[in-house]
Amino acid sequence: DAKTTQPPSMDCAEGRAANLPCNHSTISGNEYVYWYRQIHSQGPQYIIHGLKNNETNEMASLIITEDRKSSTLILPHATLRDTAVYYCIVRGSGGGADGLTFGKGTHLIIQP
């Protein structure tokens, strides 16, 4: 699976949109971009994923550039409960073991 690069930390004001960037310049055509977050002492929480098109669900939006080399996770109206470490992961298709490598992620801090 391709490697990803994220800023180590970001701040965002409560109520504002939080935009978290991710670079994945070596992504290949059949690899998906996934976003997870982990709030201290809880299990990783799935947020959203996409292949080529932009995606939106009840939690967030995912914007993938046309060349697929980078993406942005958008939390439209951040709340204090969105403070967490956010992980951008590239996952290939296929079966077998799913190692799901989490990098260091971005520590997002929502300020009141």
Added chain:
Amino acid sequence: NAGVTQTPKFQVLKTGQSMTLQCAQDMNHEYMSWYRQDPGMGLRLIHYSVGAGITDQGEVPNGYNVSRSTTEDFPLRLLSAAPSQTSVYFCASSYSANRGNSPLHFGNGTRLTVT
């Protein structure tokens, strides 16, 4: 909607004791897996299963056994606990063993301390 349920939440064992960490999912997911998370190490895959009756080893399987007799349950057994197995253990499941378009959903973990 319970999702992935892990029990117990916390456990303290003495070296040499055995125990079973329970994991159950109610989403009829085909794929289930166990990870451990240690500070600075990220998630490491212990064992996984692509369906009932099928299990296989992950990255760090030594000292652990699994079985998958039903679609819903995937228990993790520690045969003889060692201090090196002190960790947070996460169970995860996904709809399909074809991982690309099938998100993994995690439980909230079991925090195990071996003294």
